[in-house]
Amino acid sequence: MENQINNEKLLKNDFWYADWSFPILTALLASGIFSGTHMYYVHGTGVFNEISILAMLKVGMEGGGYGAAAAFGASFLFARILEGSLVGILDVGGSMMTGIGIGVPALILATGFTLPLTSFPVALITGALLGLLIGFIIVTVRKFTVGQGGSTYGADILMGAGNQSGRFFGPLIIISACAASIPVGIGSILGALIFYAMDKPIIGGAILGAMFLGFFFPIA
Numbered sequence: 001m002e003n004q005i006n007n008e009k010l011l012k013n014d015f016w017y018a019d020w021s022f023p024i025l026t027a028l029l030a031s032g033i034f035s036g037t038h039m040y041y042v043h044g045t046g047v048f049n050e051i052s053i054l055a056m057l058k059v060g061m062e063g064g065g066y067g068a069a070a071a072f073g074a075s076f077l078f079a080r081i082l083e084g085s086l087v088g089i090l091d092v093g094g095s096m097m098t099g100i101g102i103g104v105p106a107l108i109l110a111t112g113f114t115l116p117l118t119s120f121p122v123a124l125i126t127g128a129l130l131g132l133l134i135g136f137i138i139v140t141v142r143k144f145t146v147g148q149g150g151s152t153y154g155a156d157i158l159m160g161a162g163n164q165s166g167r168f169f170g171p172l173i174i175i176s177a178c179a180a181s182i183p184v185g186i187g188s189i190l191g192a193l194i195f196y197a198m199d200k201p202i203i204g205g206a207i208l209g210a211m212f213l214g215f216f217f218p219i220a
Contacts, residue, residue, distance in 0.1 A: 019143070023135025029092065030131025031124050033101045038116070038123035041105070049097050051207065052169055057102050066106040073103015081134060085141035100130055170202035177210040180219055187213030 015021045032048075039046025040054075041061065047054055053072070060066035077099025084090035108116055116126040174192055178185030191209020192202040 019139045022139055023132050026090075026096075026135035026138075027128045027131035029096055030100045030134065031127035033096050034105070034116075034127025034130065035120060035123045037101050037105045038118070038120055041117040047101060049101050050169075052173065053098055053102055057106055060106060060109060066110040069102050069106035070110055073098050073101075073106055075103075077103050077134075081137055082141075084138045086145060088142070090138065095134065096131075100127060100134075104130060170206055173203055173206040173210070177206065180210075181214075181217065183217035184210045184214045184219065187211075 036046045036048040037057075040057075047057075053069075056069035056072060057066070060069055076094045080091045080095035080099060084095065105117055108114075116122050170192060174185070174188045177188035188206045188210040191205035191207070191212070193205070194209070195202045195205025
């Protein structure tokens with residue numbers, strides 16, 4: 001019993017288990033993802049996100065407004081911070097890739113303040129500060145909620161919700177690919193069928209298939 005208590009104390013002081021190390025990890029992660037969005041904003045490539053979500057940011061960059069990207073990304077970020085705090089698992093796709101990579105940049109660009117997206121050093125620092133803040137919020141909320149008891153306060157319902165809703169993006173990707181060109185559409189359909197036969201989410205196959213034939217039959 002005493003050895004078990006000593007082992008638990010050692011784990012709490014270990015970098016990978018300590019509360020103080022989590023904000024450092026989220027800062028590094030957010031810094032890279034936000035800088036990837038900077039690369040896309042300046043050079044047109046490098047963003048860490050799905051094509052369907054990136055399209056909302058692209059609409060804003062082309063003059064269509066950042067409202068959709070800001071609302072979608074910010075709502076995902078809020079939900080995933082809540083989920084991470086109470087459940088103990090941080091969804092990197094929703095919190096970092098969608099929230100930090102799309103939602104926050106859209107909010108910043110909507111105000112007309114472009115420096116964090118045009119300067120690489122500023123993008124690194126901005127992302128790191130945002131990640132640090134997210135990490136501290138999650139650790140603090142978890143300490144004063146789940147840390148005081150065993151309840152997840154219903155936040156476990158969020159677990160997997162994004163993955164389940166993501167199943168419906170597959171047909172949308174196929175429709176978009178078919179609208180782009182016939183070869184790209186055929187590649188998307190074949191890729192989706194292969195992934196369906198393998199019992200995998202068809203959205204991955206649709207995207208890979210479209211990219212494969214799109215390489216050989218580029219859109220003019």
